[in-house]
Amino acid sequence: MYRLRLFAIRHAGSFEWIYQRLESVMVALDPVFSRIGYNRVERPVALLESGIKGVLFDCKMCGQCVLSSTGMSCPMNCPKELRNGPCGGVRPGGYCEVKPWMKCVWSLAWDGSTRMKGGHKIREVLPPVDRSLKGSSSWLRVSREKAAKLREAHEASRTAVAQAFPEARAIEPAAAPLADEPASAVNREVLKK
Ligand code: SF4
Structure with a gap:
């Protein structure tokens, strides 16, 4: 391989x-x-x-x-499993000192x-x-992890907007419209509560 x-x-x-x-x-x-x-x-x-x-x-x-x-x-193919660069034993031509037939994984890493x-x-x-x-x-x-971060970021932005529009939250907690709600859409009873 x-x-x-x-x-x-x-x-x-x-x-x-x-x-x-x-x-x-x-x-x-x-x-x-x-x-x-x-x-x-x-x-x-x-x-x-x-x-x-x-x-x-x-x-x-x-x-x-x-x-x-x-x-x-x-880097796990390095015989010493070094994860942050090569050891001091890299041979001329970029070969490994432990497995001389193999190029140092870090020499290859730099190339890639x-x-x-x-x-x-x-x-x-x-x-x-x-x-x-x-x-x-x-x-x-x-x-x-990435999906969880995206969900958190989405939730944070949604919450930030929602907090800026308490009236909108009172009407519909799942939405925070940026424009004024049309009068016909406002539920006065909910607002009174
Ligand atoms: S760093 Fe190497 S051993 Fe670890 S998951 Fe990636 S390819 Fe596999």
Whole structure:
């Protein structure tokens, strides 16, 4: 699979695009996943993720995917599992000192990042691996977190507008019109209360 790994680096820009589309789809599916139960979909999605990423990136299912920050080069393939750049043992030509037949994953990461729009993310410091997440689906976790943030932001903006229009809230708590309500639509009885 090493060759496919190199292929992924050469096409890091395309994989970045695919990943962004995939994330949008997963976020859009949040209501479906919530309805079925995230616990129930975890296993099938993790199996699918493991199969696809195992072939393409030699994924080890660490549960905290950072491919979009590492030029599509999986840092878990580093024999030392370094997540923030190479060790001091990179051989001439960018080869690994532990596995001399293999290019250093960080040398590949730098190469892949130059082909990605978000390649600058390689400069950000990544958190240490949380071993408790091993085997779980990163796709599901990230999309679930993103969907929750979007819901929170939506709720916050709705609440902010609603608080600015208490009368509108009295009439219809689920809506906060920006324009004055037409007289015919105002329920005087509700307002009196
Ligand atoms: S960073 Fe983790 S989830 Fe992503 S490809 Fe590597 S092992 Fe798999």
